[in-house]
Amino acid sequence: MYSIGPLTVAPGERAEGLIPVGTSSYGVELGIPLIVVNGIEDGPVLCVDAGVHGDEYDGQEAIRRVLADIDPATLRGTLVGIPCMNTPAFEAAARTSGLDYLNLNRIFPGDADGSYSLRLAATFVEQVVPAIDALVDLHTGGTFGEIAPLVILQGGYEELATDLALAAGHELVWKGGKWGGTVRHPTLAAGKPAITIEAGGGTYRESNVDLHIDSIRNIMRQLKMTDGEAKLRDSYTATSGTFARSAAGGFFLGHAEPGETCKEGDLIAHIVDHYGNTLEEVTAPQDGIVLWVRRIRTVRPGDEVVIFGEVLEEIRP
């Protein structure tokens, strides 16, 4: 038997249900929706989540499709899908929660006595982390921008999570992030590999759903949960990630696409006023790769306009 939250799932069975977090003002139970498929044979428990940011859709659909397609009779171990972690942010069609306006991906491990997002994070840490062996967290560039397909490998946890990161299948490995509080952090702190996979933006695309499905299935092969050899690249490119913020507000014009290679000083974007006068130019701080580019044209002072990656090393599996 496999147990997570309120669900108990026998070998060969599937189940779905909600881990309760709180009740909405209109009396409906809110929580973390789970889809679980428990294989006939023993193996690891892989959890795949999406919707930590409510305006990132491709991963949510990818999780439902992978879970619907898995045959528990040929699965070794257990696949836990969390198609939409942050339902109040999804309802608001926004990066942050419509209930308390917090960014769930900066507040883990949360607080069981805090506002809804803090309780949600604390519930995940208390009930999901102990019940899984590995975590894959799916994101996009969000409504405001588009990101190159890449995997985020938390710096300092290379030994624990590199195998999982490479099996995601993307050439770019962002050795990230200086910030804390993501869903990866409490999972890694518990000694379990955790990665974030990024692709696309706020506009749902079937091609990005397929990218996420390919990553999940390859990771399952690598963990020996399904038959077949995991496909690995001959080489991967590890990068840093630096957020460029504009001082000027205005209209954003980009000159580089996510994933594009740049030389130091190359013009990546510029910001104009309503008359067309250039207010600010964003140039590559060094040779490297453009990871994320703003798509929303409105720029306010201090907004993120580009995430730029400096190439750190080549990784050969």
Ligand SMILES: [Zn+2]
């Ligand atoms: Zn995100």
